[in-house]
Structure formats: structure tokens, C-alpha cells
Amino acid sequence: MNLLLIDLDGTLTKSDNLIGFSIFMLKKKKQYRFLQFFPIYLLLRLKLIDNIRFKILYSWLILRDFEVSLLTVYSEEYAQSDSLKNDINQDVVDFILKNKVADRVILSANFEFLALAVSRFLEPKECISVKLEILNGRYTGRIINTIPYGQTKVDIFLNQFKNKAFDKVIGIGDSVSDILWLKQLDEGYLIKFNSKTKMTSFTLVK
Secondary structure, X not given: OEEEEEOOEOOOEOOOHHHHHHHXXXXXXXXXXXXXXXXXXXXXXXXXXXXXXXXXXXXXXXXXXXXXXXXXXXXXXXXXXXXXXXXXXXXXXXHHHHOOOOEEEEEEEEEHHHHHHHHHHHOOOEEEEEOEXXXXXXXXXXXXXXXXXXXXXXXXXXXXXXXXOOOEEEEEEOOHHHHHHHOOOOEEEEEEEXXXXXXXXXXXXX
């Protein structure tokens, strides 16, 4: 049996789902707390904070005290929206579906509620992503696990999958930070979507 590890943002989808979801929450749901996304995203783009700090700030400033059941509904609505459907990378979906016997695991630095909603159509066996603390049915704004990003993705693979009896472990990711864990696999592919040609290249990482 094969194992297929799948990155989410920039891989299964062509862009970052947290950006799309934040805009969706502002425009469609009138949730104005999501305006706070823009200043912290600017800090990320200017490299004044890293991706991990960005997720910490996002969860504390925006998701704190949000009702879990309501955010789940909103994320499912976003996953069914035309903008998200158009953002799905069909080349990657075709690649995944060719591995029919593989256990599919999402390995993402995005929040669990969003990663689950976006990837549900693939019926993944597991979704390893950013988990949030819940108290009385609401998010506290605190992250309760190590964010799967960079070296952490390597650690997750080594701790959870390395010694399992898989015939082959395959992975797909899109960013430089993904190269670290892709190198650990039997077959690790770095993908790049060309917006002009609408084609996706798959490069085997060695």
C-alpha cells in the first residue's frame, strides 16, 4: 500500500486558502473582524514576521471567541464557492487520483477547519494541520499543536510515517520550505503552476 502526502495551499489549490477565506468572510458574510487579516498579512509579505508568527496572530486576533460550529459552516460554504472551485489545481487532482491505492494525508500549515473543508472531496485518511483550542464551543485563539511548516513537516513524517509498512511514500508540495520533507520520501514532487500557460510542472526532488 502506498502513502500520499499532500500539501494544501499552492499545491491542491493554486493560491493561499486563508487569503481567499478571509476575503470570503468579509465580502459574503460581513464578518468585519477579518479586516485584521490585511495588516498582519502585510507584515508577513514584508518579512517582518514569519509564517508561524502570522498563524499565531491570525488565530488570536481574528478567530478568538468565534463559534466553532458557525466557522465550520462558513468554511464548508467557502469550499463550495465558485472562487474555490476555480482555484483547485486539476493537474494535481489528476495526479492524486492516479494513486488509487494510496492512503491520502493532508499535511498543511493552514487551520484544520479550513484544510478539512477544502480537501474533503479527496476523502483523506487524515488531515495534519493547525489545531485550535476550543472552550465552550468557541475558539480561544490559542494554537495547541506544533504548526506543520518547514522542519516540522520533516519531524511529523519521521515520527508518524517513517517506520510504517508502506510500499512507497509519495508527496507533493509547492514551496521551498516543502523541499525539506519531500527529500525524505521515496518520491517527492515540487510543483509549480504557470498562470500564463495554465499548466503545472512536477519536479522530482532528490
